[in-house]
Amino acid sequence: MPAVTLDKIIPGNSGVILQVGGEGALRRRLLDMGLTPNTKVTVRKVAPMGDPVELFLRGYSLTIRQEDAAPIVMEPLPAQPEKAEEKKRCL
Amino acid sequence: MNSCLLALAGNQNCGKTTLFNQLTGSNQHVGNFPGVTVEKKEGALLRHPEASLVDLPGIYSLSPYTAEEVVTRDFLLQEHPDAIINIIDATNIERNLYLSLQLMTLRIPMVLALNMMDEVRASGNSIDISGLSRALGVPVVPISASKNEGVAELARTAVRVAKEKQLPEKMDFCSGEVHKAIHAISHLIEDQAAKAGYPTRFAATKLVEGDQPTMEALHITENQRHIVSHVVEDMEQALGTDREAALADMRYQFIEQVCRDCVVKHQESREQIRSEKIDRVLTHRVWGIPIFLGIMLVIFWLTFSVLGGPLQEWTEMGIGAFSHWVSGLMESASVSPALRSLVIDGVFAGVGSVLSFLPLIVLLFFFLSLLEDSGYMARVAFVMDKPLRRLGLSGRSFVPMLIGFGCSVPAIMSTRTLSSERDRKMTILLTPFMSCSAKLPIYGMITAAFFPRSGGIVMMGIYLIGVAVAILSGLLLKNTVFQGKPVPFVMELPAYRIPSPKTVGLLMWEKAKDFIRKAFTVIFVATIVIWFLQSFSWGFTMVEDSSQSILASIGSVLAPLFVPLGFSDWRATSALITGITAKEAVVSTLSILTGAAGDAQLSAALAAMFTPASSFAFLVFTVLYMPCVAAFAASKRELGSWRAALFTAAYQTGAAYLTGLAVYQIARLFI
Numbered sequence: 001m002p003a004v005t006l007d008k009i010i011p012g013n014s015g016v017i018l019q020v021g022g023e024g025a026l027r028r029r030l031l032d033m034g035l036t037p038n039t040k041v042t043v044r045k046v047a048p049m050g051d052p053v054e055l056f057l058r059g060y061s062l063t064i065r066q067e068d069a070a071p072i073v074m075e076p077l078p079a080q081p082e083k084a085e086e087k088k089r090c091l
Numbered sequence: 092m093n094s095c096l097l098a099l100a101g102n103q104n105c106g107k108t109t110l111f112n113q114l115t116g117s118n119q120h121v122g123n124f125p126g127v128t129v130e131k132k133e134g135a136l137l138r139h140p141e142a143s144l145v146d147l148p149g150i151y152s153l154s155p156y157t158a159e160e161v162v163t164r165d166f167l168l169q170e171h172p173d174a175i176i177n178i179i180d181a182t183n184i185e186r187n188l189y190l191s192l193q194l195m196t197l198r199i200p201m202v203l204a205l206n207m208m209d210e211v212r213a214s215g216n217s218i219d220i221s222g223l224s225r226a227l228g229v230p231v232v233p234i235s236a237s238k239n240e241g242v243a244e245l246a247r248t249a250v251r252v253a254k255e256k257q258l259p260e261k262m263d264f265c266s267g268e269v270h271k272a273i274h275a276i277s278h279l280i281e282d283q284a285a286k287a288g289y290p291t292r293f294a295a296t297k298l299v300e301g302d303q304p305t306m307e308a309l310h311i312t313e314n315q316r317h318i319v320s321h322v323v324e325d326m327e328q329a330l331g332t333d334r335e336a337a338l339a340d341m342r343y344q345f346i347e348q349v350c351r352d353c354v355v356k357h358q359e360s361r362e363q364i365r366s367e368k369i370d371r372v373l374t375h376r377v378w379g380i381p382i383f384l385g386i387m388l389v390i391f392w393l394t395f396s397v398l399g400g401p402l403q404e405w406t407e408m409g410i411g412a413f414s415h416w417v418s419g420l421m422e423s424a425s426v427s428p429a430l431r432s433l434v435i436d437g438v439f440a441g442v443g444s445v446l447s448f449l450p451l452i453v454l455l456f457f458f459l460s461l462l463e464d465s466g467y468m469a470r471v472a473f474v475m476d477k478p479l480r481r482l483g484l485s486g487r488s489f490v491p492m493l494i495g496f497g498c499s500v501p502a503i504m505s506t507r508t509l510s511s512e513r514d515r516k517m518t519i520l521l522t523p524f525m526s527c528s529a530k531l532p533i534y535g536m537i538t539a540a541f542f543p544r545s546g547g548i549v550m551m552g553i554y555l556i557g558v559a560v561a562i563l564s565g566l567l568l569k570n571t572v573f574q575g576k577p578v579p580f581v582m583e584l585p586a587y588r589i590p591s592p593k594t595v596g597l598l599m600w601e602k603a604k605d606f607i608r609k610a611f612t613v614i615f616v617a618t619i620v621i622w623f624l625q626s627f628s629w630g631f632t633m634v635e636d637s638s639q640s641i642l643a644s645i646g647s648v649l650a651p652l653f654v655p656l657g658f659s660d661w662r663a664t665s666a667l668i669t670g671i672t673a674k675e676a677v678v679s680t681l682s683i684l685t686g687a688a689g690d691a692q693l694s695a696a697l698a699a700m701f702t703p704a705s706s707f708a709f710l711v712f713t714v715l716y717m718p719c720v721a722a723f724a725a726s727k728r729e730l731g732s733w734r735a736a737l738f739t740a741a742y743q744t745g746a747a748y749l750t751g752l753a754v755y756q757i758a759r760l761f762i
Contacts, residue, residue, distance in 0.1 A: 020336060025156040026579040031339035032152035033581055034186045037332070039343075044367075048379040049477040054370075054584060058185040059359065061366070061584040063473045065480075068579060 006041065006072035007053070014042040014077045021071030034058045035072060095142045095253045098167060100194060101178035102187050103149035104466070104585035106206045109594050110178050110236040111146045114246055117597060123731060124162045130507060138243070139250050145172070151186070153193045155304050157578060158512050164304075167197055168288060174200040174253035176245065181205045181218060181233070182360040182586070188346045189339075191227070195259040198290035200252040201229050204245050208233040214360040219353040226349045228260030237591050264345040269337055272299050272326040276319055283309040299323060300338050362586040369587050370470065379474045386467075387493055390458045394451060395497060395528060402450035410446060414439035429633050432626055433619070441618020444673050445610050445721050448498060448529075449603060455494060455501040456602045457595065462490070463508060464590035469582060476580060482565030483573065485511075485580045488518040492561070495525030496554075499722035503729055504602060511578035517568060519726045520739045523718040524561035524746075526554050529674040530714055536678050537710050540694035541703045549707070553714055560715055560750055564742075605728070606721075613724035614672075621672050637684055642668060656712060656748070657705025657755040667712070673719045703762045708755035715747035 009015055017039050020030055034057055035041070044054040044061065052065045099114075101107045111119070115134030124131045132146040147166060148159035155161060167175070177194055179187040184205075194201060203224075211218060224231040230248050234241030251257075265273060277295040284294040287308045297305035298319050311319070323334050330337050358364075373382060393399075414435055421431045462468045468490060476486030487509050494502035502522045509515045534553065538546035624642040628634045637643060646665030653659055662684040670677040681687075685696035701709060717723065717740035727736035 025154075026581070028152075028154050028156060028335055029579050029581045031336055032154060032189065033583075034189065034343060036336065036340045036343050045370075045374065046376075047374065047473050047476065048376050049474075051477050052473060052580065054374070054473065058183075059356075059363065060183045060186060060586075062581065063469075063476075063584055064579075064581050065476070068581070 001076050001078075003073050004076055006043070006055075006069040006074050007066045009043045009074060009076060010079075011043050011045045011053070013079050014040060015074035016040050016077065017072060018075050019073040021073065022068070026068055027071070030064070030068070030072070033062055035062075040077070041074070095173040095250065096170065097136070097142055097144045097174050097176055097249055097253060098147055098170075098172040098199075099144055099176045099178065100147045100163060100167075100190070101149060101204075102151050102180065102190060102583075104469075104583055105149070105178055105180035105183075105187060106236040107146065107149055107178050109591045110176075110204065110206065110234070110242070111144065112591075112593050112597055113236055113239050113242045114144055114176075117600075121601060124166070127158050127162055127512070127731075129158055129162045136246050136250070139246055142246075142250050142253070144176070145170075150190065152190060155302050157510065159510065161304070167194075167199060171288075172199060173256075174202065174249050176202055176204055176249050178204040178206050178236075181207050181211045182214075182362060184218070184354060185343070185346055185350055188227075188349070189342055192264050192342045192345065195227070195229065196290060196293040196296055198258060198293070200255075200257050201259050202245065202248050202252050203227065203229050203231040204236075204241075205231055205233045206236050209235040209238060209240065210360050210362055214362075215357055216360070217355045219355075222353040223349065226353060230257075237588075265341050268326045268329045269299070269341045272322050275322050279315060279318060280309055280311070283311070296338065299326070299334055301334050360586070362588065366466070366584075366586040370584075373467070374470050374474055379470075383471055383474055386462075390455075391497055394454045394458065399451045399454050402454070403447050406450055407443075407447045410439065410443040414443060429626075432633070433622060436626070437619050437622030438615065441622065441672050442610050442615055444675070445614050445618075445719075446607070448500065448721065449606060449610075451498055452501045452504075452606050453599050453603050455497065456505075456599050459490070459494070459501070459505055460595045460598045461590050464588070464594060466585045466587045468508070469584050472582060473584060480580075482517075482521075482562065483569035484514050484517060484565065485578075487582075488514055488521075491518050492522050492525055495522040495527060497528055499523045499525075499527050499718045500606065500725050501602070503722060503725040504605065506729055513573055514578065516730060516735065517565065517573050519729055520568070520742060521561045521565060523722060523743060524557045524564070524715060526557045526714050527674070527718075527722075529719065532675050532678045533710065533713050536681070536690075536693065536697070537706050539690060540697040541701070541706045549710075553710060556711055556750065556754070557714055560746055564746060609721065609724040609728070613727070614720050617720040618672050621669055625669065637665075643684075653712075655755070656708045656751040657759070658701050658709050660700045663700060663709060667716070670713060671717065671720060671723075673721070674713070677713055704755055704758035707758050707762075708751040711754045712747045712751035715750055716744045717741075717747075718743070 003018055017035060017037050019037060020027060020035055039057055042056040044056050046053050052063045053069060055062045055064065099107060099111055111132060114136055116137050119132055119134030122131050123129065129148050134144055136142040136144055147163045150160045150163055153160055153164050175194055177191050179191065191203060205218065220231050220233055230252060232241055232245040232248050234245055236242065273295045276298050277291050280294055280298065281291050284291045289308060294305055294309060326337065327333055373379060418431065418435050421434065471490055472486030474486065475489040479486055479488055491502045491506045494505060499522055503519050506515045506518050509518060534550050538549050542549045624645065625637060625640050626633055627641055628639050629641055629644065634640050642665050643661060645668065646661035649664040650659045650661045653664060662681060665684060666677045666680040669680040682693050685693060687693035687696045697706065723736065723740060726739055727733060730736050730739065
């Protein structure tokens with residue numbers, strides 16, 4: 001599948017990080033929190049007002065803003081049908 | 092016995108505060124790290140009185156970007172603690188170990204406290220403790236801080252490694268290109284690192300990362316700088332990535348290997364699974380916000396009417412009875428009237444009225460710490476981040492502002508949980524614009540006199556004006572005083588957990604102590620000053636009639652300033668001065684100065700003083716100008732400087748004046 005940025009991944013779906021873009025304090029923080037290349041990240045949900053997003057990685061939940069997720073390049077993983085279905089119901 | 096200094100370090104949300112309380116009991120004192128408003132807690136270890144433990148701020152890394160991380164790094168490098176207790180959430184071991192790897196390069200004896208082991212076991216997972224200890228080269232003690240399991244063993248181990256100076260054995264987490272780069276730089280800077288008191292390994296790693304503070308501390312020469320960047324460029328080229336990513340990646344790869352060897356994880360922890368289920372409701376797309384507002388409503392209702400109201404009344408009654416008793420005692424001992432007035436009208440009336448807020452503050456902190464420790468506060472920040480972002484704040488600032496509608500004092504005190512100093516300062520400045528409950532009597536007074544039929548609309552209008560001023564101020568300050576980059580909003584959503592009663596109790600006690608200390612220092616002095624102004628004339632003789640007092644003459648001097656706001660009566664300005672002790676004092680001062688007996692007479696007196704338009708301007712000014720001394724003292728404490736606190740008060744008063752002016756000039760056209 002073609003690479004996409006993290007903010008474009010639909011809630012309920014996952015991807016593997018290819019590259020963490022951006023710079024400075026924000027980028028360092030993302031790396032420190034475990035958003036490093038080859039890490040699998042699931043987008044769990046979007047906040048009620050459409051931003052920020054909740055991610056799940058390395059066994060814990062992390063929230064970041066859409067604009068900060070944009071420089072993270074992902075290889076999307078195929079959607080897991082039953083999980084996506086479940087997500088739809090609870091949204 | 093030799094004393095020893097231990098440091099407690101770990102991520103946020105890993106049970107650090109709970110462990111600190113278990114290790115030290117309630118024997119602890121709170122201060123600030125020098126120069127910053129980052130809280131520093133210190134206490135002696137239970138059963139090891141010779142060892143004192145410092146609680147370092149909860150951090151995720153030793154990057155140079157946040158105040159908390161810099162404070163931690165400075166403390167560890169400059170204070171040379173004898174050992175570090177590094178607490179780790181065993182249910183979330185990968186990310187927690189990331190900080191451990193950085194701490195280990197500091198050449199300080201260290202012990203790993205593997206917290207929440209009970210949860211790991213209950214979820215059917217397991218961790219090979221001795222394997223982990225071997226892999227990392229530090230002692231590992233499994234504990235459950237909330238159940239106080241393994242804590243005594245942890246304390247013994249920590250004291251032992253401190254006394255035996257048992258350094259972490261393994262410091263080489265890197266491989267390949269990164270390893271080469273760190274080695275090359277190590278040789279280059281060895282002497283300078285030793286001189287600066289930096290462990291070579293740590294310094295070299297930091298230089299590879301491009302860490303500015305390390306460059307400065309080591310006095311890296313221009314020539315060395317070139318060599319370092321050359322080495323780093325080679326590394327980056329060979330790895331195809333940049334320095335920061337390379338090091339983060341290297342640490343996580345090492346951790347992943349360790350976890351593959353030592354951690355058996357069949358499934359996510361029960362707490363993690365439970366949290367996801369709870370969040371399906373609490374951060375629901377539609378229901379998330381209503382539920383949050385509902386929770387706050389219940390907290391307010393419990394605090395201000397069900398529990399707090401009666402408690403506050405009892406406190407007032409108690410203080411009143413005590414004051415009455417002291418008054419009688421002084422009368423029978425024929426103490427001079429001046430002294431009696433000082434004690435009764437000054438101290439008891441002033442400090443007493445402020446102390447009656449104590450139950451409200453303790454109750455609010457009870458609920459707040461439940462929200463914080465359960466993990467819900469992070470969800471509030473998640474849900475409310477978007478609207479606050481426009482003001483340059485994050486969702487975390489929402490709760491203090493909301494509490495501001497109840498009372499600014501706990502609201503300001505609660506900003507301590509905000510992770511960014513900039514956000515904290517701005518929130519402290521904006522919070523008092525949320526009209527607090529002590530201002531309600533003033534609304535009652537004005538609406539009864541001028542807007543008897545549209546009181547609801549007027550009150551609504553006042554609240555909205557407060558919020559509007561806060562929003563405008565946020566937008567203005569974001570681009571002026573509080574310029575600069577906001578701290579990135581990258582926040583963990585911790586698993587929901589039941590708060591520990593001990594942690595909640597200690598926090599309430601801490602906040603109560605803090606408030607009482609304020610009541611008897613800053614507030615005590617302020618009330619005496621106001622009492623003096625109110626009871627004495629310029630000739631320093633006591634006056635019977637307040638219109639002869641210093642206060643009255645200051646009021647008269649200030650009165651012309653308020654002509655553009657439509658009121659210029661010296662009694663109104665005098666009331667604004669006394670309102671600084673406590674906002675309710677505006678009402679009592681006005682009734683004393685007008686000599687009104689009862690509400691009807693007060694309304695009549697006010698009608699002579701104000702027009703409806705100017706009364707509204709007066710109301711707006713009262714709501715927005717600098718908060719009461721208790722709130723001012725709280726902001727001074729949280730801001731850490733008089734200058735910042737005075738700027739805040741001046742800004743608030745200025746904003747009040749301009750808004751009052753605008754309101755009067757506009758209202759005049761309509762009413």
